[in-house]
Amino acid sequence: MSTNRRFRRRLAAGLSVAAVTALALSACSSGADPEAAAEEGGELTVWAWDPTIEDVAAAYEEENPAVSVEVVNVGTGNDHYTALQNAVSAGSGGPDLAQVEYQATTQFTLAEALVDLTEFGADELDGTFAPGPWEGVRSGDGVYGLPLDSGPMALFYNQAVFEEHDIAVPETWEDYVQAGRDLQAADPDVYITNDTGDAGLTTSLMWQAGGHPFDVEETTVGVDFTGEGSQKFVEAWQPMLEEELIAPISSWSDEWYQGLGDGTIASLVIGAWMPGNLEGGVPDAAGDWRVAPMPQWGDSGFQTAEQGGSGMSVMADSEQQALAYDFLEYAAVNGGKEVRVDDGVFPATTADLESPEFLEREYEYFGGQQINQVLSESSAAVVEGWDYLPYQVYANTIFNDSVGQAYVGGTSLADGLAEWQDALLAYGEDQGFTLE
Amino acid sequence: MSVTSSQMPAGAAAPATPDPELPVSPRAASTRGRWAGWWFLGPFMLVFVLVFIAPVLYSLYLSLFHTQMVGGTQFVGFDNYIRAFSDGAFWAGLLRVSVFLVIQVPIMLAISLLVALAVDSGRLYGRDFFRISIFMPYAVPAVVASLMWGFMYGTRFGLVGNLNDFFGWNLPDLLTPDFILLSIGNIVTWEFVGYNMLIFYSALRVIPSSLYEAAAIDGAGQWRVVAAIKIPAIRGALVVATIFSIIGSFQLFNEPAILQSLAPNAISSSFTPNLYAYSLSFAGQQQNYSATVAIIMGLVTMVIAYVVQLRGMKQEA
Structure with missing residues (x-):
């Protein structure tokens, strides 16, 4: 806590300077001093699907009795962005703050929907966050959000199921496919994992394999799924689809949570933000799940990728941007972050990622395992240089139109990806981007 | 607005002096009489202009522009329309709802008619209960209905899955691309049979009973009465229900939009x-092209509904 208070003071000093600049630069009606705004009070609306934000809001309300924070879950992922985009287009009805994944920040920044937080001194937070997430909220010289979490990937597996069928935890993707076959042979109701065509998972696995399908340089974009890394994904996933080793259950559906609870879905390769979702969404399986390093593509050293991971941004349409920033700062670096880490969120702050207290924490849900050891190790091994498209959210919504057909036998993954590639390039061109 | 400049003083003064006690010249009274109609129409016209004319005009306006993430907004004339006419995704969607229309609407209306005739026959036990329970699904919001049916269709945890487990059946997965249109048709039929039944039933109720008496004297049986009296008498209601159903089919959105999360690869x-206009606009930020698609769909729907109406009326004559 003492470091936080010191930090607050330092920040406040920076803010008074920033406040003057901000007042000069933009006629911010609500005043640009977040702390003063918090004392004055008001009502904030936050759109987020991360369940821990509720706890942050409660803790913030306790510290700032004049402020009431309403957290609204308008959907997960694409549903959330559709609602958000809708509010941005309409110019009203939107939240003051919104959870925005790193892959979506550029898109909303281009639409001028997010506030540049340097106005409130957010640029001084440089070095507070791990480089990946910090890169994810920045665009040019601007800071368009503060990282809430990061999503280095790992293998979450149901140890009870693996032990019951005497199957070793896979270390490579080859092992993983074989484990899928063995599980199906042992019990046709048990699948190694679920997937009905998930753009986020697909691109992250390509990322881990060293692929670079999206190439973005300002307003020049390139899309190419024929590279080596992308093809490694196709080579592993296509046989799993053909042999029906993957449960045809969509992630985040009710079926999914049931499947994770009753052993139908034996493992997930997913971002480090998953523990909180497992604890909250699958309470029945407490004690069964464990975390292992992500399966590897080859012997080119330990490599991982990020999946998802979110920041939170202040919306340009908000009339209480200073107050919103105060909440955001609380949620990302101060007391609220502590609440979230306690809730099992994987932080984006370097101090936490390296602290022994964090690394040695034992999770009862995971049978007392120190899961942060595995997750931090993954965080350090993320392959560098990955790009998301500046229209990744839209790209993901049309993923199932083309690549998704491979999951219902309509085409092959390779052909589906080629079709997606064409659609993405056509869209990029239509939106005025220069094609590589 | 027909007041000429020479009448201007009287015409302009009349609304400003609404005191009925004052003597009014006949000319002023007639002018006021012409305006009085607008007071009755006013509230409707205001709402009509706000919620119908304005959005249509705005969509037309939008459809003539092209907004890009890089490069901003430009006037492009009819480029969006030209693009729509060569857009395979749009035509595939239109074809799909047309197939849906040709198969689902006749089935639904036939069931509705049958139920309406049964309720009207007077031979049904517990008629009121039957009528209300057939109508009940219409009171369930489409979103809820789709979710409910979506869960039932599930082969893993849904009703279909339970039936398969319990009886050892192997019912197909209704959420696959092969069956999805059928599944949606089932939901829509379930929702609207009661609604159409009520339209037919109320049309049947106004048939004069003297016709039935005459038919009975002539020795006509029930089927003969149905074919010769009831169906011809409710042709107007049949045409109306058909037009509503055509519009509903072309506007198919709620059911596939909800089922999409359960069957992402079956519903593009x-x-x-x-749905295309929706995803273009809200996910793809292509409001201009989305407006174009919406306008073309509106025109197609109007033309087909009009043709059906003309045909229906001609047969009536």
């Missing part, structure tokens, strides 16, 4: 023209 982002 351009599954129906409305």
